[in-house]
Amino acid sequence: MTANPRIALLGFMLESNGFSAPAEEAEFRQKLFLEGDALLEDARAETSRDPGGIKGFVAEMDRAGPWRPVPLAITSAGASGPVEQGFFDRYLVALAEKLRAALPLDGVYIEAHGAATATVEPDPEGTLYAMVREVVGLDVPVVSTLDLHANVSRAMVERTDLLIAYLTNPHVDMFVRGEEAGRAMRELLGGVRTSKAFVRLPILPASVTLLSDRGPYGAAIARGQELCTGPILNVSVLGNFSLGDCAKNGMSVIVTSRGDQAAAEAVARELAGMLWARREEFIATLTPVEEAARRLKEACDNPALPPLLFADVADNPGGGARGNTTAILRAFLEAGIDRTAFAIHFDPELALEAHSKGQGARFRAVLNRSETTPGSDRLEAEAEVMALSDGNIVGRRGIIGNRRQALGLTAWLRLEGRIDVVFVSIRHQCADTATMEHLGLDPRALRGIVVKSRGHFRAGFDDLFADEQILEVDGPGLVTPMLSRVPFRNLPRPIFPLDEAVEWTVPVDVSVG
Incomplete structure (x- = not known):
């Protein structure tokens, strides 16, 4: 076992929607950009900006014994379009310089998402891992965590000793996976060498079919954890990010063992077979907008019915969408619905205007006045400014629980005296009630919520x-799970369910050198 090891900490996190505008440097710096000591301070703080991987890794390494963390840099734009190539190149060069200056190192931990593309480079994570491997050499352990929506290339698996994907969707185990990476790093420092198996399947699943507690995906994850015994160090079943529109698309399985290649391959083949056998269950079924409006009107008119939550899944900023389509809002306004809130709508211009007018002001609000994205349609309504904030919140539960998040200038407007909308200036999905509650908007007092x-x-x-109070609505947006409507250009073909009669069998050779 290496005594008091020097471990570099770094990260690059982006889920790239192939149909969204490029993610530029300003977006990364706005959402998460930490370097040097600030990275380590954030990881050890009670509330942090880090999604959880580095925080969990640092906590486990601290617990297990002496070590010397070498914090380099981490950046994230969450979900957006392909990273602008110039920024990615500059970030990679800066990381390489920091890494060389930190030598000698005993290990490297990388917090990644795994579903990035760049405006030129098709595999940014593979390129990042290759740079790290080139600098530190073949004998230094390189461990990375991934989102379970990662689009995995063979190069990513080859250039690391261990890839660890999240097990939960919704993602609430980032910290725990970071801890797992810390434990694995200690094993690798003690002399363990890994063997890996990798299978990518020609399945393009709808995002809404990838919850980890149900369906074929949940079953595959659960079976993988049952098989994670003996020589098996990690089993990762990755759903992929279907809107990535790249050659890496497709569900995948990565199995890593403590030197037992045959065991890793057997597990990978079993799980791939399970997923393929249940492929028909990865097709989405959503509620039409008109039906959603009818159901909510019933709930508003009948207090004996339970309140409802509607997921505007196609306009999810967490998948790279704009977060400002108006089809559902327009339908609900036209249906005469009240006691309902929309959280959160991305409209920096409207939020700024509300701040300039002040709390209590009444005016004619124009939504999406400068938007050109299809579905992000202009809408006008009478508005009252109910509350304003700077948008700095700490999450209550779930993926942003106990994490700091910046929404930018934020305004709660009541439209047409009936429907409340929270407008934000930094594009985020609504993953927590704190986005509403910090303004004084009580979700428990509502008959309907649209997220x-x-x-x-x-x-x-x-x-x-x-679950029975939640409806996934078939609205417009850049991340629709109705994949037959998406104009894909770069997918590996054929792929299920877009192509008819896709024939596939689990490969005999699933080893990774």
């Missing part, structure tokens, strides 16, 4: 809404 989120809201609202 622009695909699934992470479930962990932030689960104490208020049971």
Whole structure:
């Protein structure tokens, strides 16, 4: 075992929607950019900006014994478009310089998302891992955590000793996966060498079918954890990010063992077979907007019915959407619905105007006045400014529980005297009631809530809404799970369910050198 090891800490996190505008440097710096000591201070703080991987890794390494953390840098734009190539190149060069200056190192931990593309480079994580491997050499352990929506390339698996994907969707285990990475790093420092198996399947699942507590995906994750015994160090079942529109698309399985190649391959083949056998269950079924309006009108008119939560899944900023489509809001206004809130709508211009007018002001609000994205349609309504904030919140539950998040200038407006909308200036999905409650808007007093989120809201609202009170609505947006409507250009083909009669069998050779 290496005594008092020097471990570099770094990260690059982006989920790239192939149909969204490029993610530029300003967006990364706005959402998360930490370097050097500030990175380590954040990881050890009670509330942090880090999504949880580095925080968990540091906590486990601190607990296990002496070590010397070498914090380099981490940045994240959450979900957006492909990273602008110039920024990615500059960030990679800066990381390489920091890494070389930190030598000699005993290990490297990388917090990544795994579903990035760049405006030129198709595999940014593979390129990042290759740079790290080139600088530190073949004998230094390199461990990385991934989102379970990662689009995994073979190069990513080859250039690391261990990839660890989240097990939960909604994602509430980032800290725990960071701890797992810390424990694994200690094993690798003690001399363990890994063997890896990797299978990518020609399945493009709808995002709403990838909850980890149900369906074929939940079953595969659960079976993988049953098999994670003996020589098996980690089993990761990755749903992929279908809107990535890249050659890496497709569900995948990574199995890492403590030197037992045959065991890793057997587990990978079993899980791939399970997923393929249940592929028909990865097709989405959503509620039409008109039906959603009818159901909510019933709930508003009949207090004996339970309140409802509607997920505007196609306009989820957590998948790279704009977070400002108006189809559902327009339908609810036209249906005469009241006691309902929309959280959260991205409209910096309207939020700024509300701040300039002040609390209590009444005016004609114009939503999306400068937007050109299809579905982000202009809408006008009479508005009253109910409350204002700087948008700095700490999450209550779920994916942003105990994490600091900046929404930018934020305004709660009441439209047409009936429907409340929270407008923000930094694009985020609504994953937690804190986005509403910090303004004084009480979700418990409402008959309906509409969230622009695909699934992470479930962990932030689960104490208020049971499954039977949640409807996933078929509205417009850049991340629609109705994949037959998406104009894909770069997917590996054929792929299920877009292509008919896709024939596939689990490969005999699933080893990774």
